[in-house]
Amino acid sequence: MISLQILCSGTPTPSEIRWGSAYALKMDDEWFMFDCGPAATYKLIKSGISPLDVSHLFFTHHHSDHDADYACFLLSRFDMSIGNEPNLKVYGPPPTQLLTEKLIGEKEGAYWHDFVARTNHPLSLWAYQNRGGNLPRKIPKVHAKDIQPKELITGPDWTIECSRVEHVQPYLDSLAYRVNTEKGSIVFSGDTRPCQSLVDLSKGCDVLVMECIRLEKEMAGNSTELSESSALAAGQIAKEAGVKMLILTHQAHYLDTSKNEVIEEVQINYKGRIEWANETTLINY
Numbered sequence: 001m002i003s004l005q006i007l008c009s010g011t012p013t014p015s016e017i018r019w020g021s022a023y024a025l026k027m028d029d030e031w032f033m034f035d036c037g038p039a040a041t042y043k044l045i046k047s048g049i050s051p052l053d054v055s056h057l058f059f060t061h062h063h064s065d066h067d068a069d070y071a072c073f074l075l076s077r078f079d080m081s082i083g084n085e086p087n088l089k090v091y092g093p094p095p096t097q098l099l100t101e102k103l104i105g106e107k108e109g110a111y112w113h114d115f116v117a118r119t120n121h122p123l124s125l126w127a128y129q130n131r132g133g134n135l136p137r138k139i140p141k142v143h144a145k146d147i148q149p150k151e152l153i154t155g156p157d158w159t160i161e162c163s164r165v166e167h168v169q170p171y172l173d174s175l176a177y178r179v180n181t182e183k184g185s186i187v188f189s190g191d192t193r194p195c196q197s198l199v200d201l202s203k204g205c206d207v208l209v210m211e212c213i214r215l216e217k218e219m220a221g222n223s224t225e226l227s228e229s230s231a232l233a234a235g236q237i238a239k240e241a242g243v244k245m246l247i248l249t250h251q252a253h254y255l256d257t258s259k260n261e262v263i264e265e266v267q268i269n270y271k272g273r274i275e276w277a278n279e280t281t282l283i284n285y
Contacts, residue, residue, distance in 0.1 A: 060190025
């Protein structure tokens with residue numbers, strides 16, 4: 001069984017219902033994060049997941065609602081550490097490496113001062129030892145890498161492949177990810193308008209986590225249809241790809257009041273299992 005923890009399932013506009021994009025995927029004893037939007041670290045903790053349990057982080061793209069909590073996640077992971085955790089591996093389209101360097105890079109990083117203070121001051125060293133760490137306290141290494149479409153990342157019993165999707169190019173590039181294991185497969189669309197590359201990546205997968213920003217009638221004739229997917233389009237992509245389960249996410253928060261209408265629009269094209277992405281909800285498949 002594979003477990004998907006919904007952390008953030010909204011847009012850049014905050015509400016009491018949802019905000020930003022972030023998901024945690026559990027495979028065996030490892031947690032993989034996809035995107036790290038606003039308050040993602042808090043929602044990890046609220047879901048009973050420690051940042052230390054996250055071994056890999058993948059960014060679909062670098063709009064702020066997908067990466068605004070990155071600094072908080074990195075610093076929380078460091079602050080909770082006892083020094084024996086695997087180094088975090090981070091992947092995404094540019095500027096993943098540059099963003100990481102600007103946040104925690106030696107001397108020039110925005111939070112480098114925090115690393116210096118916490119690896120030198122007696123208060124921080126006492127706290128580190130008190131939770132089980134052994135001196136000297138070392139500054140963590142984060143392996144961040146810019147990746148390209150079709151690049152394959154592999155582990156002992158999993159592979160993760162990515163394809164370019166169409167969102168706000170040429171200003172930011174965007175990737176969708178497919179995770180393949182013996183227990184199942186899942187695709188994270190990220191933000192995208194309907195495109196063949198996403199259909200191809202999702203062919204026959206068990207789960208598609210798909211953005212569903214608005215109803216079709218609310219997008220027709222305006223700029224949103226050039227960069228986002230409607231409920232109608234989400235259903236069409238799921239149908240063409242032949243996915244077993246469709247998880248609707250990245251909803252404008254007011255859509256919760258018209259949830260049934262949204263699902264009915266999806267079902268015009270897609271007849272399979274549909275899940276509504278509610279924050280801090282766990283979905284097993």
